[in-house]
Amino acid sequence: MKKRIIIIEDNDKIREGFVAVINSTAAYEVSGQYSTCEYALKRLNIDVPDLVLMDIDLPGMNGIEGTIQIKKYYPACIVLIITVLEDSDKVFRSLCAGAGGYIVKNSDIDSIVRNIDEAFSGGAPMSLNIAKMVVQSFNRPQDSPLSEREKDVLRGIAEGKSYSKIALDLFISKETVRSHIKHIYQKLAVNSKAEALKIAGSNKWIS
Numbered sequence: 001m002k003k004r005i006i007i008i009e010d011n012d013k014i015r016e017g018f019v020a021v022i023n024s025t026a027a028y029e030v031s032g033q034y035s036t037c038e039y040a041l042k043r044l045n046i047d048v049p050d051l052v053l054m055d056i057d058l059p060g061m062n063g064i065e066g067t068i069q070i071k072k073y074y075p076a077c078i079v080l081i082i083t084v085l086e087d088s089d090k091v092f093r094s095l096c097a098g099a100g101g102y103i104v105k106n107s108d109i110d111s112i113v114r115n116i117d118e119a120f121s122g123g124a125p126m127s128l129n130i131a132k133m134v135v136q137s138f139n140r141p142q143d144s145p146l147s148e149r150e151k152d153v154l155r156g157i158a159e160g161k162s163y164s165k166i167a168l169d170l171f172i173s174k175e176t177v178r179s180h181i182k183h184i185y186q187k188l189a190v191n192s193k194a195e196a197l198k199i200a201g202s203n204k205w206i207s
Contacts, residue, residue: 003120006032006047008040008066009055009082014105018053018082021109028116035059037066044073051078051119053103056090064090064097064189071098072191078119093189096199101125144205145187153180155206157193 005028009015015033022028032047034040038060040047052070056063067079078100083090091102101124103115115125146154149170156166163181167174181193190196200206 002029003027003050004029004031004048005051005053005116006030006034006040006049007053008034008037008058008063009053010035010058011055014082018112021112022116025113037061037063037069041066041069041073044070049074049077051080051116053082054079054099056081056083056094062189064093065191067094067097067099068189068191068195080115080119080125096195097189102127144200144203146184146200146205150180150184150187151200151206153177154184154196154200157181158197158201158206 005022007015007018007022007030009018012035015035019030019033022030031049032040032043034043035058037054037058040052052067054063054066054070058066061069063081067081070077070079079098080101080103081094081099082103082105084105094102100119101115103112103125104127107115118125144151152170153166156169161169163174163177167177170177184196185191188196188199190199197206
């Protein structure tokens with residue numbers, strides 16, 4: 001049985017190119033192709049993908065948040081990011097979100113298929129430049145994107161405090177606490193307190 005792959009890419013030409021490459025193989029088939037994460041997520045239970053090729057910069061929900069959502073519902077599904085810009089910050093955040101590797105958009109046909117093969121074999125395909133940036137990302141402290149007040153809120157959560165208790169301690173309203181939490185999720189490209197604490201803790205942003 002062929003492995004099922006979906007492609008989420010807003011550039012029609014690039015998306016159709018990936019579709020043609022994948023459908024020309026004996027081992028893989030495209031079960032869905034979309035220009036937005038939002039539409040793709042609605043059809044996940046229909047497409048039931050084994051692997052997702054995900055553009056990192058998408059209108060609406062970006063590829064990092066899309067990866068989080070897919071891994072939430074289909075933990076075993078492999079997500080490979082397709083990108084032009086080898087941005088170290090996005091590399092780090094995508095890997096934290098659960099991405100299993102990268103494919104550069106201008107790769108040749110053989111490289112695309114080889115990278116997909118590698119992912120299904122348990123590898124983590126990525127260019128040498130990206131691999132180097134990933135190593136550098138893990139070897140140096142990451143600059144925090146959080147404000148001091150957002151760090152205060154996150155510390156409160158880490159200490160097990162309720163939103164009401166955090167609001168009382170910081171002399172702000174409960175709604176303001178919720179607003180800070182929303183901004184933290186957006187900045188860290190996460191959708192749970194556990195994920196936010198994991199990223200902030202690993203980078204020593206709230207120590």
